[in-house]
Amino acid sequence: MRRGRAFQGFFGGLNKCLSVGMPLFRAFAKLLRRAYPSKAAAGLCDTRPAGAELMKIADFRRIALSLEGAEEGSHMGSADFRVGGRIFATLAAQSLGYGNLMLTPEQQAEFVAERPDIFIPIAGGWGRMGATHIQLSEADEDLLTGALRTAWKLRREKNEQTKSRSSGKKSPAKKVSAKKASAKRTRLS
DSSP: OHHHHHHHHHHHHHHHHHHTTOOHHHHHHHHHHHHOHHHHHTTSSOOSOTTOOOOOHHHHHHHHHHSTTEEEEEETTEEEEEETTEEEEEOTTGGGTEEEEEOOHHHHHHHHHHOTTTEEEOSSHHHHTTEEEEETTTOOHHHHHHHHHHHHHHHHHHHHHHHHHHHHOOOOOOOOOHHHHHHHHHHHO
């Protein structure tokens, strides 16, 4: 009976990892690190470069807030990071060990192609629009900083485009029907 529970725990953990889109070999490595902490501490289960430090939620927050004009807010109960009032990163999946980045689909494809073990498209429509998970336990500080800076820069560029478009437009004059105009004049006199 005891052995059965251990297998259920292992396969339950494996299913959880796979359900969030983690590649199979990463899911096994993650579970092996949990099952054999002494080997993980010795570096036998680890795929990060030697000397690389684990990134945590606090590191994600620290780096995001270090970017010029970045502010922390809240969106649907999760921490988000904004520049110019618009979101460029969130911690909506922090319970799974992910930070989220708002990228373009092209940037997302480049990140995923280069490091599929760290960058995972978010499932559904948000992912198709470029929203991307970054697995913090696999990322080092340089990688996390570069990814956050990319999302921050994209958001600033989009903010500038929106600002220049809105400042160049004149608001159209309201058209009032003749009937409403005459009714308004009679009320005023």
